[in-house]
Amino acid sequence: MIPRRFLSLILFLGLILQGKAACADFDVSSVKGPHIKDLYMVIYRDPDSQMLALQKGELDVLGDIARPSDVDRLASNQEISLSISRGFHLFFMGFNLRKEPWNDRTLRHAAAMAVPSRQIVRDIFSGYSEPVDTYLPPVSPYYEPDVTVHEHDPAKARQILADAGWKWSTEGTLIPPGGDRPLKAVKLLSPTAQVAPTTAEISNRIAEALKSIGIPLSVEPLDFSSMISRLDRHDFDLFVMAWSLSRDPDSLFAFFHSSMDVPGGYNIQGLHDPELDKVLEELRWAPDEKTADGAARKAQRMLSDISPWIPIYSRYMVAAVRDDWEGVVSTRSTSADNLWTLLNMRPLHGGERPVMWCLPEEPRSLNPLGTSSAYDWQVLALIYEGLIAVDPETLGDLPWLATDWKVETVDGEGGPHTRLTFTLREGVRWQDGIPFTSRDVRKTLEFLKEHEIPRYYDNVRDIERIDTPDDHTVIVTMGNVSYWHLHNIGGSPVFPAHILETVKDWESWQPARETNPSVKELTSLVGTGPFVFREYRPGEFVHLVRNEGFWLLGGD
Amino acid sequence: MIAIRDLSVTYRTAARSVPAVRGVSLEVPRGKVTAVVGESGGGKSTLVYGILRLLPPGTEMSGSIDYDGMELTRASEERMREFRWKKAALVTQGAMNSLTPVLTVGYQVAEVLRVRLGMPGGEARERALELLAMTNLPPGYAGKYPHELSGGEKQRAVISMAVACSPEFLIADEPTSALDVITQAEVIATLVRMVREKGMGLLLVTHDLPLALSISDEMAVMHEGRLVEKGTPERITAFPSHAHTRTLLSAFGVTARSGQ
């Protein structure tokens, strides 16, 4: 009996862009922008006003549309094109494996079978989300589909429990094998986040489902921060949470390696599995991509057997762009609100007009060293660039400030090391006119490591030495072996050395408010990127203009 | 002369109607003191405010009040306003809240002069001082607020205000109750002086029978909204015709012979 399996066989095909603005296979090398001169990132915090503004034409681009009713409404709007992509988002319920009864794998499997993820996705997201069974989101290049799936089947859940010796009390509460006392009441910690009104609802569904197989569960809604503090103290039974992950699968190490089970660590559920640990270590310190890929897939297969979480769904990213723009870029893995769109878009009917881009939150500080706010980075990512970019289609590495690189494992004192050699692009200048050289890369990495800047410290802590044999070569030698060093180093933004030298206190640094030392009209917030910072009016907008000296324009 | 003929006043509310004055006829001549005596709630105040037509909305009036050929019960509001204070000014109980608490006494006197007589501001202020002086209030009092004055001083201020426009009639509603005896005498003296000097008519409404007997030229006794007795004080003392008058007189220790 293979119930419902045929549904998953119809695979989600991705790359779908609705209607008129359909986009052919995207060729990164064709992008030569930006074409627009003015970019206003307008702060609309309320989803209702975002929707209204988009429909009214006050906004051109709106990303991250979460409410299904909005999606349906925009889909029927003739002036707006929607794009959908899979997201690096993963919503799950975690068990506290440190205590009874969740250390029982059968119970976890039964619980997984009781939770109707598919129905939750239907009812709460009207299908605009993807039920998942794995520990990486399906968009990940390292996603392994061939894992043990705990299909929704409450009857089977009861069956496997009964087979393992569980019984039910007269009230229908589960009694562990060999015992005579029913399970004590347990709580599911659930955030009641403003931004995600659906989370509490999902928790209630989960609680109902688990109650139906005899787990005496109730939901305890908490604000996000008290919930995190309970989790950090390991004071919980069950919890729901969502992570927004990166394209690299080494998050698996952070979430499931036994060394991460410390107060405040990411192994919240307290998983200790020596065999899995070995695989995760292999993943974390993989010398090359092939090893990494193998380890990542193996870890996912093992995890679905261990079931430390019940993965529930992964969000689709839905973005809307008004139809009077052409050149909008969206792929199966990147929704339309991306840098490539900004580099490529221009008014459909010619002419020149500013783009109004929705910023759903206030940028917190525009301090690239201090902030970890995603909204700051929506702005900063247009100003600062890394050595390597991510291909919007394949999610592979794309030459950016570095035209070429090499990853080697070399022997040295204390064992093998990873050595990264980057060849930098020539002719790139900072927005204030000063040439970009290997000195900037070196200064950036040294600065991040020396000041232990939290956002980057994990990326740069293993750097052993940096060599710059010439203006366009950087050799970074790491203290150990890991393929991920390439992404950690290559993906970090590069800051201008001549500005970093003036930074006295990185925490309170406000580059957007300092006058640039060489060009009076500019601020210290200068990078190599396609847009130049012009003005930030708190509560209203961030104004950026095209970087006329952007290297991609020059290559035209 | 103000001639009241067969005046009835009835207060109406949604639930009931209360007759307060029933068929009163009375004449108030100039240059004389006319007193109306009666117990509290007997309709005296209603009579006073009826003459000035300051009764609450919804109050019914019938009968007539004739002032020099003008029918007050039917006159336009505009003509009434003209009548008030210039022809007949009101002197209320001084201890009562008759002065606006947030305005100085001087301002309140001058305001009447400015607004009613169109006097320029400076002149009005000077005249106000004179008026206050007439009632023995020194100039310093013009700048004071009512709460800084004693009861008698307030009463005198009210009288100053009342005579400001040189009205033909003063209508005094219990001008002396709640004042001590000495102050009472002063206030009454002031009032009577005004009447005699300027030839005004004074309608004095009071529950104080001896006072009425001592100063009035004509007097009337009011009981349950009706005038039960009218005449000179001498006549009423000597020959009270109504039982209520006799009760009143005996209550105040005035002995009277039987009317019959």
Added chain:
Amino acid sequence: MRKPPRWSFMAFLLILAVAAAGPPMLPGDPGRTMAKPFAPPAWSGGDAPPPFSGAITPASREITIDWKWDAPENLTLKGQLAFDEDSPVRLVWTTAEGGSFTLASFRGGSLWEVDLDARDMAFKTGLGIPPFASATSLLFPGRGVQTLSLEGPAPSGGSLDLALPGGRWGLLGTDQRGRDVLSLFIVGVRVSLLVGISATLLASLLGLSIGLTSGYLGGAADALIMRAVDVLLSIPVLPILMVFVGIWGKGLWQLVMILGLFSWMGTARTVRSLALSLRESCYVENLRSLGAGPWYILYRHLLPEAMPVVLAAVSLGVPGAILAEAGLSFLGLSDPRVISWGRMLHEAHGFGAFTAGAWWLIIPPGLGISLICLVFLDMGRAIEEMADPRLKGGGGR
């Protein structure tokens, strides 16, 4: 001429009756999904279809649907079918215009479980339509007879249920989860009343006792208490409530406590001045000289005098508490498990009912809150007017 009782008293009794008798009379759990999300009320639905259901069983292998409306919002197929014969089976949809779609195909020879939902991305992809297109508009291209049939060997057992949710529902339509708004509305009146009345009762009790104490004691104690009242009155309450909700949690009783603790000041002030004037009155003075104890005076004389004031304060305070609850709920600071009118508005806003124009989801709780507030305000005013007839609207000095 006797006036009929004031309208607000009648309305209050009606609301009480609904709150007491309404929820138990509801058919089933108000949390159930009844129709499509944001389904308009049945009487305003216009061309929206009613719910439809049918089944494929061994006896009947075809469902015919005579469709007279626009495409339904959704389509679900759920159930199990058992086949003895091992040969291909297909579920085929034929539209009125002759189009044909294979919804599922599998091989017989076992028990199959089917769980299809037209909203699933996989379902849309299977039909070859983009993710934002509606699968049902493909399956219901026009009005007429659409057919779902099972092709292949006859099933030996089980049944497959087809359900089309209604496009309109009930008296007040459905919310974002397809729940009956009328049921939620009826359940919600309880919470709004409960929060409003109990918070205000608490506040009034506090205000009464503090006011009486302050007025009766007088002197330094009085000055101190009144200063405290001044201070509390000049601090904006909502921010404090927000902080307290953060500390104590978002439960219903916590909310009642918090609201009660921060709204007693007005009553205390009024009661205190009343007590002060009574204390000075000859009447109480006499009682005291007759040897009456403070408790006797408090209980027999001050309390009855203060009662109308307190009653009016309760009546006038309830709207404040109800509105405060609604405001906190709107900011997301209330217990998500408790259905109150404020919560309904919060969810309506959170799920985009305002921009979607789902007025049936917004107007009932919005008007409900204001109606209940109006009722209490009017009752309060009536009580106030009894105590001070001068305030009566129109007539009478």
Added chain:
Amino acid sequence: MRSYWTKRVLGAAAVLLLVIAANFFLFRIMPGDVVSTIVDPRFSPEAKERMREVFGLDLPLGRQFAVYVRRMLTFDFGISFLSQRPVWDELKSRVPNTVALLGSALVLSSALGTWLGVKAARKRGGFTEKVVLLSGSVSFSFPSFFVQLVLLLLLAYTFPLFPLRGSVSIPLPQTGTARALDYLWHLLLPAGSLVLLGFGSWAIYVRNLMVKTLGEDFILMARAKGLPEGRVLWNHAFRSALPPVLTLFLLALPGIVSGAVLTETVFSLHGVGKYLLDSIMGHDYPAAGAAFYILGLLTIASNLAADAAYALADPRIRVGGRVQS
């Protein structure tokens, strides 16, 4: 007079101290861990620990408080946990918006409410009175955010007379006058909605006060003096009712400030109230404390202003008589 002011100023100082203390302790017993709100899945536990040190949360509580009072008085609110920028820098840009919103709403609603209240009291049982009583109850009874959302939807979207959000147009108008007008245009709907919501209870209160005042003897006296009705109403009745009306100012203020939180949320205004909400949600102690403190300061300042006006309006205070309480 002097004792009146001593009392008021001391009272204000007491409130200030209370606000500061409440600030400090309330926000410190809030649950949750500051560091947790700024985590990123890629941070290691050591990196988190480092954040904790950076924010100086490891100092003893007592020392934190002593420093705190001094810092509050000098407007040094520290660094925001969330933005890692000085809190005052973040608040500075918001204060003018909030002051403009609250100020205009308060002034307009009190002016309108007073005018209508006086009109209503003058004609008992008249049309104005009925309208005032009804609109007062109705505007009080509707949840403010509900009315505001409906207004926003109607007047900014369906009939786009007003902007949807914020306080400036994008791009900014070029000239100074145009910018000022643009700002007013943005302010109109939020402030207008507050007026709409606030004038009713104000009008009812003023009407009640005026009804009481109009029953006083001095009003009868003023009428007997043959003064024009307008003069009786405004110069005598309203002038006398003014002190308690000013008391209402004090009582209405906290409500209006509370309303700012909701209004700024609905209209996406960049103001102190919204900042407070965000900070509380994010457990950003310094920011929430500062926002609360600023709102408290605004309240205290307006309180003192109203006290001054009260003293001017009521001669019993001005000239040192007995104050009725």
